[in-house]
Each structure stands twice: as structure tokens, then as C-alpha cells.
Amino acid sequence: xxxxxxxxxxxxxEKGKDVELRCDPISGHTALxxxxxxxxxxxxxxIYFQGNSAPDKSGLPSDRFSAERTGESVSTLTIQRTQxxxxxxxxxxxxxxxxxxxxxFFGQGTRLTVV
Amino acid sequence: AQSVTQLGSHVSVSEGALVLxxxxxxxxxxxxxxxxxQYPNQGLQLLLKYTSAxxxxxxxxxxxxxxxxxxxxxxxxxxxxxxxxxxxxxCAVSGAGSYQLTFGKGTKLxxxx
Numbered sequence: 001x002x003x004x005x006x007x008x009x010x011x012x013x014e015k016g017k018d019v020e021l022r023c024d025p026i027s028g029h030t031a032l033x034x035x036x037x038x039x040x041x042x043x044x045x046x047i048y049f050q051g052n053s054a055p056d057k058s059g060l061p062s063d064r065f066s067a068e069r070t071g072e073s074v075s076t077l078t079i080q081r082t083q084x085x086x087x088x089x090x091x092x093x094x095x096x097x098x099x100x101x102x103x104x105f106f107g108q109g110t111r112l113t114v115v
Numbered sequence: 116a117q118s119v120t121q122l123g124s125h126v127s128v129s130e131g132a133l134v135l136x137x138x139x140x141x142x143x144x145x146x147x148x149x150x151x152x153q154y155p156n157q158g159l160q161l162l163l164k165y166t167s168a169x170x171x172x173x174x175x176x177x178x179x180x181x182x183x184x185x186x187x188x189x190x191x192x193x194x195x196x197x198x199x200x201x202x203x204x205x206c207a208v209s210g211a212g213s214y215q216l217t218f219g220k221g222t223k224l225x226x227x228x
Contacts, residue, residue, distance in 0.1 A: 003158075004158070031214060033214070035216075035218075040124070040220065041220055042119070042205060042207075042217075042218035042219050042220045042221060043159075043205065043207075043216070043218040044218075045215050045216065045217070048214055048215065050214070056214075056215075059215075091158070091159065093159075095214075104216075105158075106151075106158040106159035106160075107158050108156070108157055108158040109158060
């Protein structure tokens with residue numbers, strides 16, 4: 001596609017429910033990143049995928065968070081047993097190469113509200 | 116380890132006035148520095164970046180930033196604010212060639228007609 005696409009754009013869920021957030025990277029981009037942006041905070045790195053290499057999960061805040069990506073395609077970020085502090089905008093980015101950050105293009109984000 | 120501090124969560128300027136958004140960083144390795152802009156309901160867009168070439172970096176929409184190693188700063192400026200500049204601006208740092216960005220908390224810029 002022309003850009004990084006994320007869905008849904010908005011999600012309201014009840015505390016304790018599981019949610020799945022989807023990211024479609026730019027075609028051909030081997031690297032994919034997830035960031036979280038909580039109100040009044042900067043973006044926090046969550047996870048990084050590069051091709052078929054083992055992902056860097058060092059930013060995931062708890063074991064309730066997980067992410068998958070098959071090859072160089074779509075990624076899903078799953079949050080289990082959501083809590084109110086999970087409310088944030090979740091941003092996905094992709095880039096052509098592992099050299100990275102300066103080459104990344106960001107999606108519009110998914111705004112998650114846990115009530 | 117890296118960190119970014121943006122001074123002022125909210126800055127207001129009059130249309131036509133100078134825009135100055137401050138960013139200080141700390142990094143244990145030579146840094147790459149970035150400014151991103153986020154318009155309402157849109158994704159982050161790269162404004163400009165410093166990657167160890169010229170210290171004065173020009174970006175889109177008339178913005179520029181100067182890397183000052185002695186001051187560990189990378190302030191964003193624009194000589195004359197336009198209404199369309201109203202947005203949230205994020206400063207970020209990464210290690211050279213690293214994939215991980217460390218962001219500041221952001222500065223919301225308001226432009227008063």
C-alpha cells in the first residue's frame with residue numbers, strides 16, 4: 001500500500017477483555033515497529049521485527065502484551081486482560097532496512113480506550 | 116542509554132512570529148536526532164533529521180534545527196509561524212544505525228491569528 005495502515009482506528013473495550021490491533025506495513029518493508037503513546041507521554045518502544053529474525057521484545061511492558069508477524073507482512077499486537085493503564089494510542093511503523101529509525105514511516109495509530 | 120527532554124509541553128506563538136521548540140538529549144553514543152510532527156488524527160511525519168553530517172539541518176515546511184554537541188541540544192525553529200503549523204512536535208534520538216527511537220514527551224504548538 002501507499003502507507004502504513006492500522007486498524008481499527010479507534011477501539012473501546014471493557015477492562016479485562018482481550019484486544020487485537022493490526023498493522024499493514026508498506027509493501028517490501030522488512031522492519032516493523034510498535035510504539036505506545038500514552039496521554040501526555042512520549043512514544044514508548046514496544047517491539048521490533050526485522051525479517052525472519054527473532055523480534056526485539058524488550059519494550060513490552062508485561063506478559064499481557066504480545067505481537068506476531070509472519071514474514072514481511074501484517075503484524076498484530078495483542079493485549080490480554082486489558083487494564084485502564086493500557087489506554088493509549090498504539091503506533092506502528094515500518095522501514096526498508098534494519099538501519100532503521102530514520103527510515104521509518106508511521107501509521108495513524110489505533111486509539112485504545114479501556115473502560 | 117538515551118533520553119530526550121522537551122522543554123514546554125505547550126507553546127503558543129502569534130502567526131508570523133518565530134517558532135522555537137526546545138529539545139535536549141543525552142546519549143552514550145553518537146546520536147542521530149529527529150523532529151517529528153503529528154497533526155490531529157494523523158500519523159507521525161518526519162520533519163527533519165541529523166545523522167552526523169551538517170549540524171544545521173533543514174526540513175520540510177520551512178523548519179530547521181541545529182545540532183549543538185556542547186549544549187546537547189537540537190532545538191527546532193521556524194522564522195515565521197503559519198496557522199497550519201499548529202500540531203504536536205516530538206524530538207527523538209537514536210544511536211547511529213539503531214532501529215530504536217527514544218522520544219520526548221512532545222510539545223503542542225498553538226498558533227494565534
